[in-house]
Amino acid sequence: MLRFIGRRLLVMIPVLLGVLIIVYALSCFMPGDPVINKLGTQNYTQEQYDAMEHQLGLDQPFVVRLGSYLWGVVTRLDLGESYATNRPVTESLAQRVGVSIQLGLMSLCLAGILGIPIGIFSAVRQNTIPDYTITTLSIILASLPGFWLAMEAILIFSAKLQILPASGLTSWKHYIMPVVCASMMTLASLVRMTRSSMLEVIRQDYIRTARSKGMKETRVIFKHALKNALIPVITVLGNQVGMVVGGSIIIETIFNIPGMGSLMLSAINQRDYPVIMGVTLVTSVFVCICNLVVDIVYSLVDPQIRSQFVSGKKRGGKEKTEKEAAA
Amino acid sequence: MNAQKNSGSMEKLRKSSQWKDVWIRLRRNKLAMVGMVIAVLLALMAIFAPVIAPYDYQVQSIAERLQMPSAQHLMGTDNMGRDILSRLIYGGRISLLVSLLAVIVSLVIGGLLGAVSGYMGGKVDAVIMRLMDILMAIPGILMAVCISAALGGGVWQTALAIAVAGIAGVCRLVRGQTLTLRNQEYIEAARASGSGTLRILLSNIIPNCLAPIIVNTTMSIGGNIMMISALSFVGLGVQPPIPEWGAILNSGREYVSTFWPLITFPGIAIALTMFGFNVFGDGLRDALDPKLKQ
Numbered sequence: 001m002l003r004f005i006g007r008r009l010l011v012m013i014p015v016l017l018g019v020l021i022i023v024y025a026l027s028c029f030m031p032g033d034p035v036i037n038k039l040g041t042q043n044y045t046q047e048q049y050d051a052m053e054h055q056l057g058l059d060q061p062f063v064v065r066l067g068s069y070l071w072g073v074v075t076r077l078d079l080g081e082s083y084a085t086n087r088p089v090t091e092s093l094a095q096r097v098g099v100s101i102q103l104g105l106m107s108l109c110l111a112g113i114l115g116i117p118i119g120i121f122s123a124v125r126q127n128t129i130p131d132y133t134i135t136t137l138s139i140i141l142a143s144l145p146g147f148w149l150a151m152e153a154i155l156i157f158s159a160k161l162q163i164l165p166a167s168g169l170t171s172w173k174h175y176i177m178p179v180v181c182a183s184m185m186t187l188a189s190l191v192r193m194t195r196s197s198m199l200e201v202i203r204q205d206y207i208r209t210a211r212s213k214g215m216k217e218t219r220v221i222f223k224h225a226l227k228n229a230l231i232p233v234i235t236v237l238g239n240q241v242g243m244v245v246g247g248s249i250i251i252e253t254i255f256n257i258p259g260m261g262s263l264m265l266s267a268i269n270q271r272d273y274p275v276i277m278g279v280t281l282v283t284s285v286f287v288c289i290c291n292l293v294v295d296i297v298y299s300l301v302d303p304q305i306r307s308q309f310v311s312g313k314k315r316g317g318k319e320k321t322e323k324e325a326a327a
Numbered sequence: 328m329n330a331q332k333n334s335g336s337m338e339k340l341r342k343s344s345q346w347k348d349v350w351i352r353l354r355r356n357k358l359a360m361v362g363m364v365i366a367v368l369l370a371l372m373a374i375f376a377p378v379i380a381p382y383d384y385q386v387q388s389i390a391e392r393l394q395m396p397s398a399q400h401l402m403g404t405d406n407m408g409r410d411i412l413s414r415l416i417y418g419g420r421i422s423l424l425v426s427l428l429a430v431i432v433s434l435v436i437g438g439l440l441g442a443v444s445g446y447m448g449g450k451v452d453a454v455i456m457r458l459m460d461i462l463m464a465i466p467g468i469l470m471a472v473c474i475s476a477a478l479g480g481g482v483w484q485t486a487l488a489i490a491v492a493g494i495a496g497v498c499r500l501v502r503g504q505t506l507t508l509r510n511q512e513y514i515e516a517a518r519a520s521g522s523g524t525l526r527i528l529l530s531n532i533i534p535n536c537l538a539p540i541i542v543n544t545t546m547s548i549g550g551n552i553m554m555i556s557a558l559s560f561v562g563l564g565v566q567p568p569i570p571e572w573g574a575i576l577n578s579g580r581e582y583v584s585t586f587w588p589l590i591t592f593p594g595i596a597i598a599l600t601m602f603g604f605n606v607f608g609d610g611l612r613d614a615l616d617p618k619l620k621q
Binding site for chain 2: 015030145158243249265283
């Protein structure tokens, strides 16, 4: 198990280096001149410009800049200095990253805690009125963008009813709307995935065997069916991590939450490259770690899968291709 | 469908009956038909926008700004006094166009990379898959934000930004399909009869990946529309005065607590589109899945 986690951690390193290189290269295409931004005025002499360019290191060729940036990140966790505030990027990230990750994790947990049981319930009661209601609601919810839900929520709960605060993050009430809005879409897809995967498992022979030997229905569902039904659900949850985190970054800006989202957007407006790169890197690290956790949970749910990881193949992907191969 | 060496008429017959089957199964699914109708209506609305729209989408009139819905302006007017309904109709044009462009670009690039990766295997596969791992590590919306910030706003730039964010997904899908196909007998037969790699990829592998690709594409059109509006919503993506649903929604942010039509109607437009394409895609998947075939 430890070897497996170690392996997966090693694989993360080249991926994150690649992320850094892509984002760094992209930032060089960004319009606007950080040197002029930094000087803050249109009245500058060529000497001033050159001096500032040299100070920012922008007079070096691309590869040299990329190399020194990478070296700084790897050896000192140094993400450079913000062009706008002159403070280290890590410092402003450190202030905000907690809030964003907290919101992201809360949204994911809410989606999981509500979505999986609702999906099981819906599958067990297949073709009843509660099932139809849940299925219809989840199809509709899956089509509502989180940022729009957020605005409607402000409109209804803050402006009209005045029961929830519209901006900031100072009391528990402030968390309700952002977390709920960021999790709704994932919640809906978890419900649908759990339901269909559960239905598929319930049809299997071993479930019939368990029932026919007189086992209690709850035990059949939770002991035998759930374990196998959860595997594709975990895949979906893993795929959704990025979506939830990205989505909550946009939702943060609507609720004026001091997280990475607002940092990122103000950085884009100010052409503050180091901050943009920092935010993207931190988010990618978070997504990678979540995927690692998903893989570990996989192996806990089904020991068969653990052995497959040794050959470096994921069961989720393989199973899918086999399923489609039947097509 | 793969019996290439059969006589022409036989092949045609089998092909047509397969798609007919799919259509029959699809037609039985009411929800999917609702989705299809929504998608078709949206496409018609986008094509005939100048005919349908009651007003010009850019005529401003400060005297009429922020009017509530009425008989003259069915959805009211925005902060510049422009008719919201007309802007939504034209906005649908932009949203659908950008979304389609993005889908096509990611389909071509991702599909080719995936097919090559799956078919060639070995080092080529390893390199392409590691690249895709990197692309997958950056959340799609952040990737689109970064690219969009680098390229600047605009219809084409936005389409490209969304397309790049979608490449990895398509690539993985096609690669998975190709892996299962490449050892089938008819591929071997094609290779034995002297077909080159490119020919096998284009005429044997890719056509047999069509079913999951069609489903994926349908779903992506809806998903992309949400991404585009998210980009425009944060001020990147399509720039005003071009009407785009997310941009219209963004212009309503200032009035979030005072003027609901500017928030509610564009949101409904986005949601309805996503609903239509999601449901249609779901229906297609069920119709194309032979496991449900009795």
